[in-house]
Amino acid sequence: GQQVMQIPQYQHVQEGEDFTTYCNSSTTLSNIQWYKQRPGGHPVFLIQLVKSGEVKKQKRLTFQFGEAKKNSSLHITATQTTDVGTYFCAGKVGGATNKLIFGTGTLLAVQP
Amino acid sequence: DVKVTQSSRYLVKRTGEKVFLECVQDMDHENMFWYRQDPGLGLRLIYFSYDVKMKEKGDIPEGYSVSREKKERFSLILESASTNQTSMYLCASSPRQGAVEQFFGPGTRLTVL
Numbered sequence: 001g002q003q004v005m006q007i008p009q010y011q012h013v014q015e016g017e018d019f020t021t022y023c024n025s026s027t028t029l030s031n032i033q034w035y036k037q038r039p040g041g042h043p044v045f046l047i048q049l050v051k052s053g054e055v056k057k058q059k060r061l062t063f064q065f066g067e068a069k070k071n072s073s074l075h076i077t078a079t080q081t082t083d084v085g086t087y088f089c090a091g092k093v094g095g096a097t098n099k100l101i102f103g104t105g106t107l108l109a110v111q112p
Numbered sequence: 113d114v115k116v117t118q119s120s121r122y123l124v125k126r127t128g129e130k131v132f133l134e135c136v137q138d139m140d141h142e143n144m145f146w147y148r149q150d151p152g153l154g155l156r157l158i159y160f161s162y163d164v165k166m167k168e169k170g171d172i173p174e175g176y177s178v179s180r181e182k183k184e185r186f187s188l189i190l191e192s193a194s195t196n197q198t199s200m201y202l203c204a205s206s207p208r209q210g211a212v213e214q215f216f217g218p219g220t221r222l223t224v225l
Contacts (some may be wrong), residue, residue: 102155
């Protein structure tokens with residue numbers, strides 16, 4: 001079946017270091033979304049990428065969608081303790097419904 | 113603000129019990145979803161509904177059923193709870209058209225003993 005894998009599963013960084021999580025789909029995606037889940041919380045939408053090769057920035061966060069629309073990445077520059085949480089990518093594979101396939105998630109721990 | 117609420121934050125049930133998890137959204141969204149979240153596995157879709165009385169199986173529907181009698185409410189039913197259904201259950205909703213962002217409820221942590 002359709003799968004979306006994320007690596008790494010867990011990353012521990014010192015505050016101020018950069019962080020990147022990668023997302024790979026077994027099938028071509030019509031778009032990809034990113035969500036953040038704080039410890040004890042629920043996933044919250046961050047951004048959506050639609051176009052092949054698209055790059056979007058939100059302050060210290062940079063999101064990329066691959067040329068083949070099968071992979072994506074999230075890069076955080078100079079991490080802060082507020083960045084702690086699990087980051088999920090979620091791909092839409094087309095069709096009329098808004099069904100998403102979620103990645104396995106990357107848990108980011110930031111040491112002050 | 114979109115609000116998605118779930119009936120319980122924590123629930124403890126015994127093996128074999130019938131379990132109902134309720135989800136209500138207040139934004140008139142057509143789509144509603146039930147996921148379970150387990151460490152290392154991410155969010156896996158159990159069932160989703162794109163309209164009242166309409167439902168489709170997700171990736172792991174076995175052992176679950178759903179009901180959507182009203183647009184704002186989507187119920188997940190465990191017909192006979194088993195220990196391997198111990199998990200965090202998340203409900204989400206989204207509009208059918210336009211922005212496809214999903215809005216999540218706070219989750220229900222279900223423990224089956």
